[in-house]
Amino acid sequence: MVDLRVKIGSLALKNPVMPASGTFSEGLARIFSFDHLGAVVTKTITAELRGGNPTPRVAEVGQGMLNSIGIPSKGVANFVEHIMPEYERFSAPLVVSVSAPTAELFGDIVRQLNLPGIAAIEANISCPNIEEDGKAFAMRSKSTAAVVRELRCATPLPLWVKLTPNTGDVAAVACAAEENGADALVVANTVLAMSIDIETFRPRLGSIMGGYSGPAIKPIALRMVYQCAKAVEIPVIGCGGIATAGDAVEFMLAGATAVQVGTATFIKPNTMLEVVEGLSAFCARKGIARVSELTGAVKDRGMHVDKLEALP
Amino acid sequence: MVDLRVKIGSLALKNPVMPASGTFSEGLARIFSFDHLGAVVTKTITAELRGGNPTPRVAEVGQGMLNSIGIPSKGVANFVEHIMPEYERFSAPLVVSVSAPTAELFGDIVRQLNLPGIAAIEANISCPNIEEDGKAFAMRSKSTAAVVRELRCATPLPLWVKLTPNTGDVAAVACAAEENGADALVVANTVLAMSIDIETFRPRLGSIMGGYSGPAIKPIALRMVYQCAKAVEIPVIGCGGIATAGDAVEFMLAGATAVQVGTATFIKPNTMLEVVEGLSAFCARKGIARVSELTGAVKDRGMHVDKLEALP
Amino acid sequence: MSTVAYETDLEKAVPVVPASSPAFDVADIEATVLANTPVNDDYVHMILDARGLALSAKAGQFFNIACPATTRDLPYLRRPMSVYRVVAPEDRVEFLYKVTGAGTRGLATLRPGDRVSLLGPLGNGFSLDPAWKNIVVLGRGVGLATLAPLAEMAAASGIGVTAILSARSRALVMSVDRFANCGERVEVVTDDDTSSDPVNVERILLRLIEAGKADAFFTCGSNRLMLLMKRVAAQFGVPGQVAMEQQMACGLGMCFCCVRNFETPDGEPEQRRVCLEGPVFKLSEALSW
Amino acid sequence: MSTVAYETDLEKAVPVVPASSPAFDVADIEATVLANTPVNDDYVHMILDARGLALSAKAGQFFNIACPATTRDLPYLRRPMSVYRVVAPEDRVEFLYKVTGAGTRGLATLRPGDRVSLLGPLGNGFSLDPAWKNIVVLGRGVGLATLAPLAEMAAASGIGVTAILSARSRALVMSVDRFANCGERVEVVTDDDTSSDPVNVERILLRLIEAGKADAFFTCGSNRLMLLMKRVAAQFGVPGQVAMEQQMACGLGMCFCCVRNFETPDGEPEQRRVCLEGPVFKLSEALSW
Numbered sequence A, B: 001m002v003d004l005r006v007k008i009g010s011l012a013l014k015n016p017v018m019p020a021s022g023t024f025s026e027g028l029a030r031i032f033s034f035d036h037l038g039a040v041v042t043k044t045i046t047a048e049l050r051g052g053n054p055t056p057r058v059a060e061v062g063q064g065m066l067n068s069i070g071i072p073s074k075g076v077a078n079f080v081e082h083i084m085p086e087y088e089r090f091s092a093p094l095v096v097s098v099s100a101p102t103a104e105l106f107g108d109i110v111r112q113l114n115l116p117g118i119a120a121i122e123a124n125i126s127c128p129n130i131e132e133d134g135k136a137f138a139m140r141s142k143s144t145a146a147v148v149r150e151l152r153c154a155t156p157l158p159l160w161v162k163l164t165p166n167t168g169d170v171a172a173v174a175c176a177a178e179e180n181g182a183d184a185l186v187v188a189n190t191v192l193a194m195s196i197d198i199e200t201f202r203p204r205l206g207s208i209m210g211g212y213s214g215p216a217i218k219p220i221a222l223r224m225v226y227q228c229a230k231a232v233e234i235p236v237i238g239c240g241g242i243a244t245a246g247d248a249v250e251f252m253l254a255g256a257t258a259v260q261v262g263t264a265t266f267i268k269p270n271t272m273l274e275v276v277e278g279l280s281a282f283c284a285r286k287g288i289a290r291v292s293e294l295t296g297a298v299k300d301r302g303m304h305v306d307k308l309e310a311l312p
Numbered sequence C, D: 001m002s003t004v005a006y007e008t009d010l011e012k013a014v015p016v017v018p019a020s021s022p023a024f025d026v027a028d029i030e031a032t033v034l035a036n037t038p039v040n041d042d043y044v045h046m047i048l049d050a051r052g053l054a055l056s057a058k059a060g061q062f063f064n065i066a067c068p069a070t071t072r073d074l075p076y077l078r079r080p081m082s083v084y085r086v087v088a089p090e091d092r093v094e095f096l097y098k099v100t101g102a103g104t105r106g107l108a109t110l111r112p113g114d115r116v117s118l119l120g121p122l123g124n125g126f127s128l129d130p131a132w133k134n135i136v137v138l139g140r141g142v143g144l145a146t147l148a149p150l151a152e153m154a155a156a157s158g159i160g161v162t163a164i165l166s167a168r169s170r171a172l173v174m175s176v177d178r179f180a181n182c183g184e185r186v187e188v189v190t191d192d193d194t195s196s197d198p199v200n201v202e203r204i205l206l207r208l209i210e211a212g213k214a215d216a217f218f219t220c221g222s223n224r225l226m227l228l229m230k231r232v233a234a235q236f237g238v239p240g241q242v243a244m245e246q247q248m249a250c251g252l253g254m255c256f257c258c259v260r261n262f263e264t265p266d267g268e269p270e271q272r273r274v275c276l277e278g279p280v281f282k283l284s285e286a287l288s289w
């Protein structure tokens, strides 16, 4: 029997597999029980009520998709009253993803979520900081440091910080999050991208640009997990294009302690279960007793990164 | 007859299709004549002699590839004596891609290339600036400004500046290049990425990380072309994942004046010819007299970018 | 399946899905193609051998189908398809689709014996009020695929059906036999002879209302016809249902890709997910698309 | 073809490739599959109907083949494959490949009548010195596919051939008939009976040199055997050629993906492109891989 347990800081998970925020809801419980998952992660919620983006909100592009869902939200009270109870019957720890337009408001929302039944907070800081120039917090070390510091003061819960792949220096942002009290990093969110319908000349998304996800972004997310895991001591949770157990192994080898499955669930709702089972089978075949041994086990010693590639 | 001519600043091209640097050589002339192309662009050359990177230098990842070729170079003299003459027999203007480790050395190399037979210089500034912290010039506006200023003083030839998609703010870098005298921008180079062999636990590339290219990166490059074309007045040349005439149309709608075809040539050596013919057929069907009318013709008026996406 | 393992062949995972548990009302199953035959230039009729939950699909519900890659296309997302017919005792689920883009081109390459992944049944189907005696079904294009099983369900409940089938030309009207077979009155209106003109369709609806043949309205497949039916329904207080389409990713209410605007009974605007809250909605709450 | 149009169906472009011009010695052609038959558990023999330049391929040259997508794999890059046989008068080009990963799994799904894109002929093939009377060919695994046409080419030039075929077991030695048919001496050595042991292979080589049957050495398919042959060749001054493999993208010398290290005659290290400068190299300049 392979030991699938992993630890994200103080939080023990029965296995390293969980959904990515926004690609998962109670609806999936119509297909399998969340008891099989390492954790569940909610769609990002905000304190303010938010409507939705214009349609179309999705475009298929190659082996991936663009979305411009944005973060429609019915607020914290609605979440606590209506959404949270849906997860009570499952043993998987509940991670709540939150967002806010200023560091202070980030503090406010997590203070409202210091509740039994919530195992950790995932701060989606890939959203614009409206107090500065509107760039996402996670684009720069400085704004990341500020928001994480605020969050750290505001919650005693384990604090996961989710980074954006759109920054030029993800390792520096990762360090800023660690130094200011993050317990773990989620690497990463969607890649900003675009598609145009050449028949109508119109952007394929109602919001012109949107987030690219799915297998196509896997090598980019994997590279960032590798860079972040080298840069920080706290656990890194890999996310981006994971669709098979082999992908999960690859992210763990690169340095991830756990993985999040996003878009793949849309293509094959059972993906997370298959990843759990496949990780176990892989370790068994390789004679690996604990899945956690995979973390950072990439054999890169003696290898060097080419200095003439465009290294951020 | 559709008019396929486009102008990149003062340089008139018979059509908007050319190869991307490093994905093209005289070898392709064994399959078709370069007279059919808008321009030819050489593999990046450097002044200093450079050996190659360790193998493996290529990995197939989904609908794209990673490469860690780096920039092996036999120097300028070898280029002028042995490579340039190979292109003399073709009517397509010759664009020479150059790179250097400091702004000053960038100046030095282009001074040696002020030769008849060279129609333009493409500065590949996605290479590390060894005088600063080793980050690629094109990662930041400041280092971009410095190197473009130097280049502008050093050459009277049309100066194209090729940007990296790995920066967090490509539009700002584009502006820095324009303000300092670039005649055109090439958007963009490969995306830094990684892949690990889960059987051997070893990185798939000898240099651990490498450049991601092919259809998988198209929506990212397209987004950057759109952002850059909105930000600058000079022509933008689109590059990244273009494999069909439809892709070329998409890049032109987003704001590109011309396009470069890279990896697709490896998959289908005739791709550039097919794109030229396909552009003509597309315009004919749509009743468009000049292909240049496609540039920036995306119908985005009245549409707005969602502020809650991770906008760089 | 369009999901692909790029990597080393990995141990085949055995999913731990207790599909028989009552809490689980949706399943991702592998069905086997029995037939996949063009009905005319555009439309293909696919018959699958399926098991389990799939056989419980009701009129108006749909499946999210994984479309195979071809030499030309690599469809990534699944495609939602209304159930066209279920013959539960024979383990058969059928679809009728129009070959349009990457996904349906892929579906069209399936041969008998091929396997296809089917997620469902999804969404809320049509509902029939036992008090109704006669209903009117108005459809166009591929909307007929969605309405055909509704007509049969009504017939099975002893509800009379008048079907108004609209199309460009007579040759393109499909499923006339399916509608007629269950003893329904069928009116075919076409663009060719201008009988599909809204004015004429409205005249037919009014006639049916007058004749007491319109206890409820049902429509699918045309925005224009939906708006017409909605107006007439409001005017005469006829209850109605419409099956909507919207681009989807998950089909399960998770991604919020498939929202459309609706109006609540008090006239407030509201975004709803077509996959979860629909695809069948109250005609009175539906808005133009 | 693994290139795929994700977008709207675009006007089919007519390439302006003057394939008949003498300057153009490589072409990307569509060949038709005549047969694609397993020869044993691992290997498949593919026979294509091809035209034009493809029929000029020589032993040691190769084609870069576009492998079809399957439900499991979406190979993106082309795969280089040595020409196994060309029967120009019958428009036939043949390959022998081992089913290994995404590309060859895709190839294995091809059926007679299917089309496959073939770029070539590429690279430099083997060369024979008319002064040679007898050569020795040493191969293992899929390397035999590369060497088989060389043996035939030699036989056609009146050069005697001794073929040493190495394999895990007798059952896995392919093409023995192809080698034997052209009147060659064939020695099969296997791991099973330890006859494939380097010591034994060296003994055979020495015997052939002594017997005057080794005017030149040729090898493909095994690093170990290549090193052995290189050592013996150097010791006895026998000229030699080796066909190398390396992962490729373009196959045309453009991308520099396929470099390997070699040593020049003066012992200097040098990187060369296997696709352009090779795949056949002087044995004396080849290095271990």
Ligand SMILES: Cc1cc2nc3c(=O)[nH]c(=O)nc-3n(C[C@H](O)[C@H](O)[C@H](O)COP(=O)(O)OP(=O)(O)OC[C@H]3O[C@@H](n4cnc5c(N)ncnc54)[C@H](O)[C@@H]3O)c2cc1C
Residues within 6 Å of the ligand: A060, C062, C075, C077, C078, C079, C080, C081, C082, C083, C095, C096, C097, C098, C099, C100, C101, C102, C103, C104, C105, C142, C145, C146, C244, C245, C246, C247, C248, C279
């Ligand atoms: C609930 C529901 C039931 C449906 N039932 C049927 C049916 O029974 N028969 C049938 O032929 N079609 C049906 N459709 C439309 C179907 O899902 C396909 O989208 C459509 O056939 C075109 O897909 P494609 O892959 O061929 O085209 P593509 O151009 O490749 O599609 C690109 C993307 O746009 C989406 N898309 C394109 N057209 C539509 C549309 N009309 N509605 C929703 N998304 C669209 C596709 O799903 C895909 O994500 C239904 C749609 C919905 C939402």
Ligand SMILES: Cc1cc2nc3c(=O)[nH]c(=O)nc-3n(C[C@H](O)[C@H](O)[C@H](O)COP(=O)(O)OP(=O)(O)OC[C@H]3O[C@@H](n4cnc5c(N)ncnc54)[C@H](O)[C@@H]3O)c2cc1C
Residues within 6 Å of the ligand: B060, D062, D075, D077, D078, D079, D080, D081, D082, D083, D095, D096, D097, D098, D099, D100, D101, D102, D103, D104, D105, D142, D145, D146, D244, D245, D246, D247, D248, D279
């Ligand atoms: C000049 C030349 C001639 C060849 N001739 C033959 C032949 O006649 N028969 C045959 O079976 N194979 C031959 N090969 C190897 C062949 O190109 C394939 O790479 C190999 O069959 C495995 O490909 P795959 O797609 O099944 O495996 P995958 O694991 O999917 O391959 C992944 C990548 O690695 C590359 N790769 C894997 N193995 C090799 C290899 N041994 N050499 C080069 N690249 C490799 C593939 O091309 C691909 O880019 C030849 C290679 C070269 C360079």
Ligand SMILES: Cc1cc2nc3c(=O)[nH]c(=O)nc-3n(C[C@H](O)[C@H](O)[C@H](O)COP(=O)(O)O)c2cc1C
Residues within 6 Å of the ligand: A020, A021, A022, A023, A043, A044, A067, A069, A070, A071, A097, A124, A162, A188, A189, A190, A211, A212, A213, A214, A215, A217, A239, A240, A241, A242, A260, A261, A262, A263, A264, C255, C256
């Ligand atoms: C439809 C959709 C909605 C998403 N919503 C959110 C969200 O609310 N909060 C968030 O942090 N990430 C969100 N994401 C990003 C995912 O959590 C994930 O980071 C990204 O999709 C990359 O992983 P994947 O390739 O496995 O999908 C969303 C992604 C998709 C596709």
Ligand SMILES: Cc1cc2nc3c(=O)[nH]c(=O)nc-3n(C[C@H](O)[C@H](O)[C@H](O)COP(=O)(O)O)c2cc1C
Residues within 6 Å of the ligand: B020, B021, B022, B023, B043, B044, B067, B069, B070, B071, B097, B124, B162, B188, B189, B190, B211, B212, B213, B214, B215, B217, B239, B240, B241, B242, B260, B261, B262, B263, B264, D255, D256
């Ligand atoms: C094998 C290979 C080598 C490359 N070498 C160079 C180079 O020397 N200089 C350069 O500016 N870009 C180089 N590039 C990047 C391409 O020019 C192009 O920007 C990138 O591949 C994206 O375009 P594509 O997706 O069409 O390939 C190289 C790309 C590949 C795949």
Ligand code: FES
Residues within 6 Å of the ligand: C247, C248, C249, C250, C251, C252, C253, C254, C255, C256, C257, C258, C259, C273, C274, C275, C276
């Ligand atoms: S398709 Fe995902 S919510 Fe409807």
Ligand code: FES
Residues within 6 Å of the ligand: D247, D248, D249, D250, D251, D252, D253, D254, D255, D256, D257, D258, D259, D273, D274, D275, D276
């Ligand atoms: S494969 Fe491109 S240079 Fe050899």
